Amino acid sequence: MSDNLPKPEKQKDLSAAIAERIRQDILSGALVAGDRLPSESELSEAHGVSRATVREALKRLAAQSLIRTKRGATGGAFVNQQSFEDAYAQMASSATLLITLNNVDITTACEARFALERGCVRLAAKHRRDHHLDKMRAEIARQKDPELSDEAFCASDVAFHRALVDAAGNPVLSWQLAAAVEGIEPLMNMLTYRQRDRDAVISLHEAMVEALEARVGARLEILMDYLRDQTLRTALD
Amino acid sequence: MSDNLPKPEKQKDLSAAIAERIRQDILSGALVAGDRLPSESELSEAHGVSRATVREALKRLAAQSLIRTKRGATGGAFVNQQSFEDAYAQMASSATLLITLNNVDITTACEARFALERGCVRLAAKHRRDHHLDKMRAEIARQKDPELSDEAFCASDVAFHRALVDAAGNPVLSWQLAAAVEGIEPLMNMLTYRQRDRDAVISLHEAMVEALEARVGARLEILMDYLRDQTLRTALD
DNA sequence: GTGGGATTAATTGTCTGACATTTATGTAGG
DNA sequence: CCTACATAAATGTCAGACAATTAATCCCAC
Incomplete structure (x- = not known):
C-alpha cells in the first residue's frame, strides 16, 4: 500500500x-x-x-x-450494477479460498468471526425489529432437534447469526459479516458437537434473543464472549 | 448455501x-x-x-x-497460492466498488467501519506489541502537522487504524478490516476537517494508544465510540 | 573436460478470417 | 391487427497461423 x-x-x-x-x-x-x-x-x-x-x-x-x-x-x-449479492458472493468466495488454501486454523478463524460479530451487537440491539427475533427463534427451534446432523446444525447456526447481524440494519455490515462467516463455514463444518455442546450453544442463543428483544447491547457482548469460548472448547476437544 | x-x-x-x-x-x-x-x-x-x-x-x-x-x-x-495480499486486494476492490457504485452514504459506511473495528480492540489490547504502539505514535505525529492536506490526514488515519487492527494479531481479522477500511476510504476522503475536528481526533488517538499500551480493552471500546461520533459530526457539518 | 553460443522444442500471446447463435426490428401477407 | 419471415447486429466459437519467450540441449572451440 x-x-x-x-x-x-x-x-x-x-x-x-x-x-x-x-x-x-x-x-x-x-x-x-x-x-x-x-x-x-x-x-x-x-x-x-x-x-x-x-x-x-x-x-x-x-x-x-x-x-x-x-x-x-x-x-x-x-x-454491471454491482449489487450487494454480487459483492457478497465474491467476498465469500475470496474468504473461503483464503481460509482453505492457507490452512488457517479454526482458533484464528473463530476468533476473527466472533470479534467482528461482537462489534455489531450494539447496533443490532438498537435497530432490531420483530422479524429478526422471529427468524432467530425459528432457528433455535430447529437446533433443538437432536436428529440434526452436525452440518445442518452449523447451517442453522449461520442463519441465526446472519439474522443477528442483519438486525443491525446496516447493509455494509451485513455484507461484510455474512461473507466472513460463510468463508469460515467450511472450517466450522468440521466441528463435531456433543449433545452437551449443542445444549450450551442453544442456551446462549436463547439468552441472546432475550437480550436483543430487551435491547441490552452490553449483555449481548458478554454472551458473544461466552459463545466464542464455548465454540473454541468444542473445537479443541 | x-x-x-x-x-x-x-x-x-x-x-x-x-x-x-x-x-x-x-x-x-x-x-x-x-x-x-x-x-x-x-x-x-x-x-x-x-x-x-x-x-x-x-x-x-x-x-x-x-x-x-x-x-x-x-x-x-x-x-496460485492465494496470498493474503491477493485476497486483500480483491476484497478492497470489491468493497470500493460496492460502496461507490451504490451510493452508500457516509453515515452507513462509518457506522459499519467503527462497528467492525470495535470488535477487534479487546484482542488488540491482549496481543499488541511495542512496534504497534510505535507505528501508531508515528502516525499521530504526522497528523499533528497543520499543513497536512485532508487527504493525507485521512491516509494517516487509515494507517493508524490499520496498525490498531494488526495489533490484534489475527491475520483473518486484519485482512477483513483492512479491506473494509480501504473500501470506505474514498468516502472518507471527501470529508473536510476543521482544525478543531483534527485536534479532537488526535486527542482520541493519543488516548487510544495509552489504553492500548495499558491493555485496557474496555477503555478502547469507549474511545472508539467517541471517535465514531466525532467522525459522524465532521461528516454532517 | 569445460564454457559458451547457437539450436530447438514447448508454451503462451496475438492475429486473421470465418461461421454459428441469439435477439431485436422491420416488412409483407393474411 | 397479428403472424411469419427476412434482416441486421452483436456475441460465441472455431481453425490455423505466426510471434515471443524460455528452458534445455547440442556442438564446437579452447
Missing part, C-alpha cells in the same frame, strides 16, 4: 492492459452502471488489437462481475 | 463452464497451489473446445488470481 508505484503498468499482456483501462473507466465514473461498452469490433479497432484480445479482456472483467454481456441485436457488454 | 442447486450449470458459455470446472478442481483440492495445469492445447482437446475458448476460461481464472501464467518452455498455467 505504501509503495504505490506510479507507472508500473508495463510488461503486461495486452488483454490485461486493456481490461485495466476499462476497469479504470468504470472506477472513475466515466462509465456508469447500465452503460453499454462499444462492440468488440469497435473496441479492437479503438485499441489497435484483435477481437480475440479484446474478448480476453472482457472475460477478465466479467469474471469480476464488472460487466455482463448479452447476445443479439441490442446486445453487447454492459457495466 | 441452503439452496445449493445440484445441476444448474447449463445455459452458460463454454468458457464460463470450463472456468467453473477448473475452479471446482482447485476448490476441491484436486489441484493445489503450485500445480501446473495442462497446456492450452491439451485443455482444448480434453474439453472438446477450441484453444481460444480455453484461453477465455483461463483469463477468467487469472482475473480472480486463481492461476498465473508463464510463457516459455517450462511455462503454463499454475495454481
Whole structure:
C-alpha cells in the first residue's frame, strides 16, 4: 500500500492492459452502471488489437462481475450494477479460498468471526425489529432437534447469526459479516458437537434473543464472549 | 448455501463452464497451489473446445488470481497460492466498488467501519506489541502537522487504524478490516476537517494508544465510540 | 573436460478470417 | 391487427497461423 508505484503498468499482456483501462473507466465514473461498452469490433479497432484480445479482456472483467454481456441485436457488454449479492458472493468466495488454501486454523478463524460479530451487537440491539427475533427463534427451534446432523446444525447456526447481524440494519455490515462467516463455514463444518455442546450453544442463543428483544447491547457482548469460548472448547476437544 | 442447486450449470458459455470446472478442481483440492495445469492445447482437446475458448476460461481464472501464467518452455498455467495480499486486494476492490457504485452514504459506511473495528480492540489490547504502539505514535505525529492536506490526514488515519487492527494479531481479522477500511476510504476522503475536528481526533488517538499500551480493552471500546461520533459530526457539518 | 553460443522444442500471446447463435426490428401477407 | 419471415447486429466459437519467450540441449572451440 505504501509503495504505490506510479507507472508500473508495463510488461503486461495486452488483454490485461486493456481490461485495466476499462476497469479504470468504470472506477472513475466515466462509465456508469447500465452503460453499454462499444462492440468488440469497435473496441479492437479503438485499441489497435484483435477481437480475440479484446474478448480476453472482457472475460477478465466479467469474471469480476464488472460487466455482463448479452447476445443479439441490442446486445453487447454492459457495466454491471454491482449489487450487494454480487459483492457478497465474491467476498465469500475470496474468504473461503483464503481460509482453505492457507490452512488457517479454526482458533484464528473463530476468533476473527466472533470479534467482528461482537462489534455489531450494539447496533443490532438498537435497530432490531420483530422479524429478526422471529427468524432467530425459528432457528433455535430447529437446533433443538437432536436428529440434526452436525452440518445442518452449523447451517442453522449461520442463519441465526446472519439474522443477528442483519438486525443491525446496516447493509455494509451485513455484507461484510455474512461473507466472513460463510468463508469460515467450511472450517466450522468440521466441528463435531456433543449433545452437551449443542445444549450450551442453544442456551446462549436463547439468552441472546432475550437480550436483543430487551435491547441490552452490553449483555449481548458478554454472551458473544461466552459463545466464542464455548465454540473454541468444542473445537479443541 | 441452503439452496445449493445440484445441476444448474447449463445455459452458460463454454468458457464460463470450463472456468467453473477448473475452479471446482482447485476448490476441491484436486489441484493445489503450485500445480501446473495442462497446456492450452491439451485443455482444448480434453474439453472438446477450441484453444481460444480455453484461453477465455483461463483469463477468467487469472482475473480472480486463481492461476498465473508463464510463457516459455517450462511455462503454463499454475495454481496460485492465494496470498493474503491477493485476497486483500480483491476484497478492497470489491468493497470500493460496492460502496461507490451504490451510493452508500457516509453515515452507513462509518457506522459499519467503527462497528467492525470495535470488535477487534479487546484482542488488540491482549496481543499488541511495542512496534504497534510505535507505528501508531508515528502516525499521530504526522497528523499533528497543520499543513497536512485532508487527504493525507485521512491516509494517516487509515494507517493508524490499520496498525490498531494488526495489533490484534489475527491475520483473518486484519485482512477483513483492512479491506473494509480501504473500501470506505474514498468516502472518507471527501470529508473536510476543521482544525478543531483534527485536534479532537488526535486527542482520541493519543488516548487510544495509552489504553492500548495499558491493555485496557474496555477503555478502547469507549474511545472508539467517541471517535465514531466525532467522525459522524465532521461528516454532517 | 569445460564454457559458451547457437539450436530447438514447448508454451503462451496475438492475429486473421470465418461461421454459428441469439435477439431485436422491420416488412409483407393474411 | 397479428403472424411469419427476412434482416441486421452483436456475441460465441472455431481453425490455423505466426510471434515471443524460455528452458534445455547440442556442438564446437579452447
